[in-house]
Amino acid sequence: MNERTRYARPESEGRCHCTELRKASRRISQLYDTALAPSGLKTTQRAILAEIGRSEPTTVGALADALVMDAGGLAHTLKPLTREKMVAIAVDPQDRRNRLISLTPLGRSRLRESDALWEAAQRSFEAAFGATESEDLRKVMQFLAANDFTETFETALASTSRSGRGLNKPRRMKIKLEKI
Numbered sequence: 001m002n003e004r005t006r007y008a009r010p011e012s013e014g015r016c017h018c019t020e021l022r023k024a025s026r027r028i029s030q031l032y033d034t035a036l037a038p039s040g041l042k043t044t045q046r047a048i049l050a051e052i053g054r055s056e057p058t059t060v061g062a063l064a065d066a067l068v069m070d071a072g073g074l075a076h077t078l079k080p081l082t083r084e085k086m087v088a089i090a091v092d093p094q095d096r097r098n099r100l101i102s103l104t105p106l107g108r109s110r111l112r113e114s115d116a117l118w119e120a121a122q123r124s125f126e127a128a129f130g131a132t133e134s135e136d137l138r139k140v141m142q143f144l145a146a147n148d149f150t151e152t153f154e155t156a157l158a159s160t161s162r163s164g165r166g167l168n169k170p171r172r173m174k175i176k177l178e179k180i
Helices: 016-037 043-055 060-067 071-084 104-129 131-145 147-163
Strands: 085-089 099-103
Touching: 016 043, 016 104, 043 060, 043 071, 043 085, 043 099, 043 104, 060 071, 060 099, 071 085, 071 147, 099 104, 104 131
Parallel strands: none
Antiparallel strands: 085 099
């Protein structure tokens, strides 16, 4: 563990859900990046390769949707994978406006080589956080990334803007985390 990931600063705790989620995401990404370092892949690169492998060939738009990224950010992240010949991008013969993304044999091999490192990171996360808590957290994160949550959030935000006061209580998620 390096100096920047050694200590969390409890005095920096805040009430902003977004800030706390981003801090947690950065911390977990740092830990996974360290675990994946021997493969030469970053967590984001491995996630992209894995998603392409599950859905190839895929378009930039479909891949961006699956990863909850904007297409421009995804295109930027794809550049080194393309340059290193792990990903191939070709014109879609059905619709020449689209580009089809697929794994190259090298990309498939690098993804496979990173599997054991990723599994070790997963086991380490569960050892540190708890297996049941990890599963519950994954469900919460899947809910937060889902379109239903986005629609509920946007509806609540619009009603707050119109009323100029506190949020109305829209439908809530059913997942309940006990004690963390």
